Amino acid sequence: MRFNRVIALLLFPLLVVSLTAKAAIKVNYYQPSNENDRYPIDLVSFLLDKSGMDYQLNGVPSENLTEQRLISDVQSGQVSFISMATNERLNNELHAIQYPMYRGLLGHRVFIIRQGDQHKFDGINSVAELNRLVGGQGRFWADTAVLKSAGLNVETPVKYHSLFYMLEGERFDYFPRAIHEPLNEIAARPELDLTIEKNLLLVYPMPMLLYTSKANPELYKALELGFENAIQDGSFAKWFVEHPAIEQVLSKIELHNRTVLRLDNPHLPAGTPVHRKELWLDIEQLKKTS
Numbered sequence: 001m002r003f004n005r006v007i008a009l010l011l012f013p014l015l016v017v018s019l020t021a022k023a024a025i026k027v028n029y030y031q032p033s034n035e036n037d038r039y040p041i042d043l044v045s046f047l048l049d050k051s052g053m054d055y056q057l058n059g060v061p062s063e064n065l066t067e068q069r070l071i072s073d074v075q076s077g078q079v080s081f082i083s084m085a086t087n088e089r090l091n092n093e094l095h096a097i098q099y100p101m102y103r104g105l106l107g108h109r110v111f112i113i114r115q116g117d118q119h120k121f122d123g124i125n126s127v128a129e130l131n132r133l134v135g136g137q138g139r140f141w142a143d144t145a146v147l148k149s150a151g152l153n154v155e156t157p158v159k160y161h162s163l164f165y166m167l168e169g170e171r172f173d174y175f176p177r178a179i180h181e182p183l184n185e186i187a188a189r190p191e192l193d194l195t196i197e198k199n200l201l202l203v204y205p206m207p208m209l210l211y212t213s214k215a216n217p218e219l220y221k222a223l224e225l226g227f228e229n230a231i232q233d234g235s236f237a238k239w240f241v242e243h244p245a246i247e248q249v250l251s252k253i254e255l256h257n258r259t260v261l262r263l264d265n266p267h268l269p270a271g272t273p274v275h276r277k278e279l280w281l282d283i284e285q286l287k288k289t290s
Contacts, residue, residue: 024054025218027080030062036184039245040083043101044210046239047226055222064161067140074213081212081219085142088269090211095220098273099227100207102180103240103281107206107265109143110253111135111174111197112167112182120173121197127152127261130200133173136163142267143176146204150263168192176202180249201255204263205274231278240281 027048029041041057048055060079071093073079084090085106100106113121124130131152137144139156147154155172157163164185167175174197177185186194212220230236240246273279 024056025222026056026058027219028058028060028078029081030079031059033062034184034188036245036248039180039243040081040101040210042243044081044223046236047223047230049226050229050235051222051226053218053222053226074211075215077213077216080216081210081223083208083210086207086209086269086272087142087267090209091269091271094211095214095216096269096271097210097212097220097223097227098271099209099224099231100273100279101210102178102208102246103237103279104205104207105180105246105281106178106208107204108179109176109202109204110179110182110258111176111200111202112164112186112194113174113197114168114170115193115195117173118195118198121199124200125259127263130261136167136172136175138163143206145267146206146263146265147176149266164189164192164194168194178208179253179255180245183248183252196253198254199257199259201258201260202263203260204265205268205272205280206265207272 025048027044029044032038032041045055045057065073067084067089070082070084071090074082074094082094083101086096090096111121120133127150134153134155135147136155136157137147138160139158144154144156155166157166163175166172179201182196186192186196210223212223227236230239241250268274
């Protein structure tokens with residue numbers, strides 16, 4: 001009996017270690033085609049650090065994927081997360097991390113236009129005046145419904161890449177892009193004669209969120225904890241403006257002289273944290289940092 005008691009005492013620390021020590025969680029992500037597009041990956045790493053979780057990031061090859069394929073790859077575990085503009089379908093099929101990952105920058109839009117077309121936009125001061133021109137957006141994008149609800153005239157091709165070529169081919173006049181997007185998009189297509197419109201800023205609530213599988217509670221709980229910790233201690237706001245992708249945007253796209261055209265977004269899914277002002281970057285703050 002005494003011998004058994006000694007063995008139990010020797011084994012108890014090993015049992016405690018086995019119960020408390022967890023292997024690092026494996027987090028798969030799509031490898032970005034451009035190093036300038038690493039923001040979502042860097043954000044996930046930052047949030048997991050803030051959560052205190054041990055993790056291992058693993059890149060997997062990416063390609064031009066449909067929304068359904070993106071959802072399927074997350075559900076199957078091919079990748080652990082994706083980042084997309086919020087919509088009801090995604091919120092139903094995946095777990096939405098309800099913190100705007102760009103602090104609302106997705107709904108702060110400048111326009112890609114053709115070189116030489118700036119004069120078409122000079123003097124525009126209202127949404128009604130903008131409606132004299134035609135915009136372009138993806139047919140199934142959440143933003144398209146926002147623009148149409150505001151009464152704007154919009155061409156809606158299915159394929160993202162075709163929008164740039166249709167714009168240059170004069171099928172429409174402007175392509176609204178979140179302010180962190182057009183610099184890289186134009187640089188990636190030097191064969192097209194495109195530039196950024198100088199005077200206007202379209203603003204509406206449209207968060208981009210991180211999405212995980214509902215079958216992966218360990219990851220989504222860690223991301224939510226990391227976000228909340230980083231919001232409360234102020235480190236996310238600091239990390240955000242210092243990230244190279246955001247820093248580049250704020251230094252190269254002039255915001256302080258732009259006319260702001262505001263749109264409502266009646267299509268936000270239930271649960272969007274519009275009431276938490278600390279999660280969103282105010283446009284006046286944005287202008288001051290540019």
